[in-house]
Amino acid sequence: xxxxxxxxxxxxxxxxxxxxxxxxxxxxxxxxxxxxxxxxxxxxxxxxxxxxxxxxxxxxxxxxxxxxxxxxxxxxxxxxxxxxxxxxxxxxxxxxxxxxxxxxxxx
Amino acid sequence: xxxxxxxxxxxxxxxxxxxxxxxxxxxxxxxxxxxxxxxxxxxxxxxxxxxxxxxxxxxxxxxxxxxxxxxxxxxxxxxxxxxxxxxxxxxxxxxxxxxxxxxxxxxxxxxxxxxxxxxx
Numbered sequence: 293x294x295x296x297x298x299x300x301x302x303x304x305x306x307x308x309x310x311x312x313x314x315x316x317x318x319x320x321x322x323x324x325x326x327x328x329x330x331x332x333x334x335x336x337x338x339x340x341x342x343x344x345x346x347x348x349x350x351x352x353x354x355x356x357x358x359x360x361x362x363x364x365x366x367x368x369x370x371x372x373x374x375x376x377x378x379x380x381x382x383x384x385x386x387x388x389x390x391x392x393x394x395x396x397x398x399x
Numbered sequence: 400x401x402x403x404x405x406x407x408x409x410x411x412x413x414x415x416x417x418x419x420x421x422x423x424x425x426x427x428x429x430x431x432x433x434x435x436x437x438x439x440x441x442x443x444x445x446x447x448x449x450x451x452x453x454x455x456x457x458x459x460x461x462x463x464x465x466x467x468x469x470x471x472x473x474x475x476x477x478x479x480x481x482x483x484x485x486x487x488x489x490x491x492x493x494x495x496x497x498x499x500x501x502x503x504x505x506x507x508x509x510x511x512x513x514x515x516x517x518x519x
Binding site: 293328335345383387388390 | 463507509510
């Protein structure tokens with residue numbers, strides 16, 4: 293299976309900060325990567341797919357970029373509603389895998 | 400509005416069986432592949448498996464951790480997805496999500512999740 297390694301696993305920024313989360317794939321996955329946001333007690337929500345395409349309705353402060361097997365999710369100016377756990381996910385292989393998650397908590 | 404509503408969860412003993420259901424509405428169910436994804440308490444997300452749509456002959460695929468024990472099926476007439484879970488183990492304890500695979504190939508709509516607890 294393709295492994296996805298997210299870093300950091302925990303972040304404690306302030307409102308208004310620029311936040312960057314990285315996801316590294318164990319092998320090439322082209323741009324077959326998505327980012328999800330999950331709030332406590334809720335289902336995950338698709339934010340970005342195909343590495344950099346914003347899902348409909350997602351604020352433009354979220355963006356994604358790919359560089360080889362490294363993928364980055366950026367929140368340009370963190371808002372109170374953005375405190376959550378973020379997961380990357382690949383679908384290069386039929387056996388989908390998720391990263392371990394990055395928890396973004398209020399400082 | 401797309402809605403996915405899971406049911407059938409609960410407490411089951413190790414070695415037992417359970418069948419989860421997911422009622423889909425608000426979209427053309429027959430056109431979409433459907434997945435199950437689970438999340439153990441306090442842990443990350445784990446893909447369980449997929450059933451493709453009719454155009455792909457309802458082909459199924461499973462994670463190695465559940466292959467041979469879990470079976471995904473669907474019923475187009477009542478827009479329902481199922482997960483039959485046999486030979487359950489304590490490590491199958493999780494919230495199980497019913498998920499739609501979007502036109503992009505990604506998981507674009509999720510149910511609210513249902514808890515399955517495997518314990519004696």
